[in-house]
Amino acid sequence: MDLSLLTLDQKIGQLFICGFHSLEADEQIRKLVKDYHVGGTVYFRRNVESVPQLAALSADLQRLPRSLPDIPLFISIDQEGGMVSRLDHEGMSRIPGNMTLGAAGDVGLTQRTAELAAKEMIALGINFNFAPCIDVNNNPANPVIGVRSFGEDPDKVAEHGAAAIRGYQQTGVIAAAKHFPGHGDTTVDSHRGLAVVPHDKQRLHRIELVPFVKAIGAGVDAIMTAHVAFPAFEPEGTPATLSGRVLTDLLRGELGFEGVIVTDCLEMHAISKSCGIAEGAVRAIEAGADLVLVSHTLGDQIAAIRAVREAVAVGRLSEEVINRSAGRVLALKEKRIGKLPPAPEKKTSVPVPLTPQAESGALLTRVAESSVTLVKDTGNLPFDPAEGMLVVWPELRHRTEVDEPAVHRYTLADALRRHGERVSLSVIGTHPTEREIEDVLKQSRDFSQIVVVTYTAEGEIPEGQARLVQDLNLLYGSRFVVVSSRNPYDLQYFPEVGTYLCLYENRSFALDALANVLTGTTAPRGSLPVSLDSRYRAGFRLP
Template identity: 45%
Template sequence: MEKAHITSTALAAMDLRQKVGQMIQAGFDGLEPSKEIIELIEKHHLGGVILFARNVQDVNQVAALTDKLQQAALNSGHIPLWISIDQEGGMVARITEGVALMPGQMAISAGGDPGAAYDAANLCGQELRTLGINMNFAPDLDVNVNPDNPVIGVRSFGESPQSVADFGAEAIRGYRDAGVVAVAKHFPGHGDTNVDSHLDLPTISHPRERIDQVELLPFHEAIDAGVEAIMSSHIVSPAFESSKLPATLSSAVLTGLLREELGFGGVIVTDCMEMQAISDHFGTVQAAVMAVKAGADCILISHRYELQIGAIEAIVAAVESGIISEERIDRSVERLLALKRKRLAEANAPMAIEQVGSREHREKARVISEASMTLVKDDNGYLPLRHADTLVIQMEAAVSSVVDETLHMPLTLGRALSAAGIRTEERMIPASKAGEELEVLHELAERFEQIVVGTYNASFHPGQVQLVKELQRTGKRLIVVALRNPYDIKQFPDISTYLAAYESRPLALQSIARCLIGAIPAKGRLPVTLSPEYQAGWGGSRL
C-alpha cells in the first residue's frame, strides 16, 4: 500500500492528543481489525499495534491484516503505524506456520557462530517485513545466569555476557538490514531472576559493579552496534533505584542510566503495562504516566481497550495539569517520528509473499538447528540408536510463562524418529502430569529394548524427574533429550545419555531424530553451565 510521508516538521503540526497517541502501542483480539483498534487509530492517533497468536491464522491473513491497519491510519490522514510482534524464534513465536521459523536464541548460540544470529534475524526480518510487520521485540539480551529463571531460559543466548553481546549485536544488524526495527530487551537485565514479571515484581539485588560486568554488557554493545529501540523490564534494581520502582517506572534507570550514562538516543519501549508486576502494584493507567515521567517513549498495552484509552487520557491530563511538560512529550514523539521516517520510508517489501517460508529459507533454518544439537553425555554408548522397537515418551510443551501463549506442536518426537527409520511406540504426556503415569509407563517399558524420553522443563515438574528415575531402574537403554531448558539433567545427574535440544518445535524434533540415529553429528556446545562437570562450552561430541 502507499505510505504516508512523514515530514521533518510533522511534530510542529501535531496537537497534544496526537502526540500522546503516537506514544501508545496497543493490542486487540481477532483475525480482523476490531472496532476498538480502529477507533484507537482513527480517533486517538495510535502510534502502533502489537500482534499476538490470537491475531494470526496464516501468512496471507497476516499480510491482509497489517494492510488494513495501515490503511486505517492512511485514510484518517495519520502517521503510519508501528506493527510489532514477539517473533524471537524457537519457543517464543507468534507466527509459526507458513514462515521459516528460526531456532531460538540459546539454540543459535549452541551452534557457536554469531553469524548464524545475523542470518536468522535477517531472514526472519525479511519475512516479517513482507507481512507488513516493521518492529520485532527481539533480540533478548538477558544473560541467563539463573537456572531457576522461569521466564527467560532458552530465550537467552546463554550465561556469558560477552557471548550474549556478540550474538545480540549480530541479530540487531540482521534485523536492521532487513528493514525491521530490533527492540533489545529486557533492560537492565532479566536473566538473574526467579520470578516472572508477568506474574509479580522481581528484584535484582546485585551491586552496581556486578551488574556492569554481567547484565549491562550486552546493552552497552547493542548501543555501540546501533540498536534503535530498547525495551525496559519490570524489575527492581536497588543498585540504581532507591525506591521500590521497577526499571520501567524509574527515572534513575531509564533517564539517568540508559539515556545519560549509556548514551542511548533511540526509542525506549516499555514491556507490557498489563503484566502483574505493574498492574498489581501500581495500576496500568497510573503506571503509564509514571513511565513517561521516567523517560519511556512508547507505552505498550497489549490487551484491554479501557486501559489503552485510560492511559491516553491520563497522560494528556498529566500534561495539562503540569505533572509532565509538553516538552517532555515532544522529545519522545520526535524520537518516534525520526525512527518512523527512517524505517517506514520504503513502501515495497523485500520479497514476494510467495517466498515467505520458502524451501530456501527453511533450509537455512535447518542448518542452524542441526548445528545446535548438544550431546552432553553418552557414558554407555547408547547412541546412535539401534534399529529396534523404541518407546518414545514425550512431555508435551507447556506454557511456562504468559509469553509462550499457546504451544500447539504439529510434530512429535516419536513421529520424527519413525520418519528417520526407527520403529516407535509413543506416549505424549502433559509436562505437569508425568508423575501420574509412573506405573503404566513402567509396565510399558518392559516391552522395549530402548527408551527415549523428551523432558520439558523437568526442573519445574517433579513428576518428570520421578518418571526418568523410575525408567532408569528398569535397566533399559535410556536416552533423555531436554526439549526446552538444558538444566533438566541437574535433577537426574546420573543419567547415562543426555542430549540438549533447547526447543521442541518441529524443526528441532527433526534435528533431534537425525542426531539420535547418527545421520548428523552433535556439534553444539552448551551456552550455560549444568554442573561442575558440564560447564558452558562443553560439547562438540560426534556420534
C-alpha cells in the same frame, strides 16, 4: 513530520502501542487509531491465522481512517523465535530461538536467521520486532527467560545480540533489544509480580549491562524496559520501567542511548497490580520512556492515554517531554518505514511459503544440526535400527505467559520414523499424572532402547517428569537416554542418567536434527550455552 503541525493529543497518541483481539481491524483498534491517535499496534497469536490474512490485516491497519494519515503505524510483534514465536503458521519459517543459536555458537548464523525473520515480517507488513532478547540467563531457576537468552556468557550474548540487531535492521525491521537493564538473574516472572536483581553496580556493569552496551554500539533502534527492580541504581525499589535513575540517568546519560525507549506491557502484574496501568503510563514517560505498550484491554488503553493527557494539563508532565518523545518516535518511523505508499487498487498477494523451502530449510537445518548438544553418554548411542525403541513425549497442555506454541503434532517419534526406525510413542503431559507414569513404566519393559524427552517451561522441571526419569533409572540404570527439549538444566534433577542431550526447542527442524544424532547419521555439534553444574560448564560438549 514537523511536530508543530500535531496537536497535543496527536503527539500523546504517538507514544502508545496498543493491541487488539481480532483477525481483522476491529472496533477496538479502529477507535484507538481514529479517536486516540495511537502510534502503533502489536500482534499476538490471536491476530494470526495465515499468511494472506496477516498481510491483508497489516495493509488494512495502515489504511485506517485517522487524523494523521501520512504517519505510518508501528506494526509490532514479539517474534523472538523458538518458544516465543507468534509467526509459526503454514508458509512461515519456524525461526529458532536464542538458546539454540547460542548453542550453535556462530554469530553469522544468528545474523542470517534474523535476516530471514525480518524478510518475512516485512512481507507480512510488520515493521517493529520486540527482539532480540539479550538478557544474560545466569539463573537456572529463572521462570521467564531461560531459552529466550543466548546463554550465560555476557560477551557471547552481546555478540549474538548485535548480530541479530544487524540482521533485523539491515533488512528494514526495527529491533528492540530487551529487557533493560537485564531480566536474566531473576526468580520471579514479571508477568506475575515484581522481580528484584539485588547485585551491586560493579556486577551489573560486568554482566547484565554488557549486551546492552554492545547493542547501543551496534546502533539498535529501540530498547525495551524490564519491570524489574535494581536497588543498585534505584534504591527506592521502583521497577526499571518507572525509574528515571535507570532510564534517564543510566540508559540515556551513562550509556549514551539516543534511540527509542519502549516499555514492556504495562498490563503485566509488576505494574498493573502495583501502581496501576494508567499511573504506570505517566510514570514511565516521566522516567524517560518514549513508547508505552498496553497490549490487551481497551478500557486500560484509553485510561492510560487520558492519564498522560491529564498529567500534561496539570503540569506534572511538560509538553517539552511529550515533544521529545514524539520527536524520537516520528524520526524512527521516518528512518525505517518512511511515508506510506499509495494504497493499491487491489490487495496484492504474498507468496506462500514466504521464503522458498530450499532457501529457508537449508539455513534452519544448519542451525538445528549445529545446536544439538551431547552432555554425557555411557554407550547408548547410536541407536540400533534392528531394535525397536520407545519414545516418551511430553505434550504441552497449558500455555505460559511467554509461550504461545502452535499445536505441535510432529514429535521425535515422527522424526525417527523418517530413518526407518521402529518406534512406539508414549505421550504424557508436561505435568504427568500417576496413571501416565505407571503406563510408561509398564510399557518400557518391552524395549531395550528408551528415550525420554523432558520439557521444562518455568524454572524447575515438573515433579512428575523428574520422578518418571528417576523411576526409569532405578529400573534400567544408565541404559536409556534423556533429552531436554527446552531448558537444559533438567539434568540437575537426575544427574545419574547415562546419556543426556540438550535440545533447546521441540519444533520440527530441531527434532529432525536430534533424530540424526540418535541414529548416528550426524554428530552432535552444539556446546552448552549455560552451565549445568561444576562438571558441565558453559561451552562444554562431549568430545
